[in-house]
Amino acid sequence: MNFSSCNANDSQGHHPGGPFAGVLPMPVSLSHPAQEKSIMQKNALQRLPASWQHWVTENLAKGCDPEGMVAQMERDGPFDRTLAEFAIADAHLQSHPELFVVPKLPEVDVSANRIVLPDRTVDVLLSVAIPRIVVLGNVLSDDECDAIAAMSRTRFARSTTIDNASGINRFDDSRTSESAHIQRGETELIARIDARLAALSGWPVDHGEPLQLQKYQAGNEYRPHFDWFDPALAGTAKHLEKSGQRLATIILYLTDVEEGGGTSFPGIGLDVHPQKGGALFFRNTTPYGVPDRKTQHAGLPVEKGTKIIANKWLREKPY
């Protein structure tokens, strides 16, 4: 899709292609109640001054690139990026009631401070709207953490990353941990945890990749990277073909770490400190289902102790 050039609001229009380029909300049904609550934010447009409400509505009607509009609102408003994104989403949905739907995406329902799942009650510790991040406590018991770590003990081998050009896994100095894999449903315990994570995220078990464990000793790290596959790069695009995008990531912390080893989001200044049994959920896309650069994250170097985590990636289609 080519976007029109947009009117300025007391400044020149400037609309580079961004992560929204070519993508507007897709007509896919919305079903998760938490998602409805966090994404719609129906009052966002009304929170703008009248002249900006008019500007948003008019430029959207012209077919402007929403990402360019957000950039302009941040620069000339100035508005907080989150408000700008919600206001544009709100205006778009008001003017296209037939599209009053957004992609169904994994989501954690934080409407209460404790989430009652069929087999466990977990604690909500922190929640960020955009990028969507939820930090949770008590997702696994100590025994469950130890049992998962024990299953992988003899499987660990040096970690790899995906080469952007070829799509092949290769050793990379940016990731110095060791990896091991546990298949979905491999044991009764793993099947139970797969089901728990599906209930937590509103996302089917069969859309989840196998658990990927990572073990970091002192000095090991995983430098800033994205979990989503870039459709523009031949190597990563290959990984989209079968099961679609990695819509969300769940990191299960299987050990405490004496010093270091947090999961850091440098673009938003957030560090999550590992706590045994806790978990980090983050969505790799915007509310529109488009890869979000704000989800860049890193496994900070472990300074003292051993860190073991299990990654669960939630895909767009069955995996």
Ligand SMILES: O=C(O)CCC(=O)C(=O)O
């Ligand atoms: O180690 C961490 O905290 C982050 C791990 C990670 O980002 C990954 O394995 O993709």
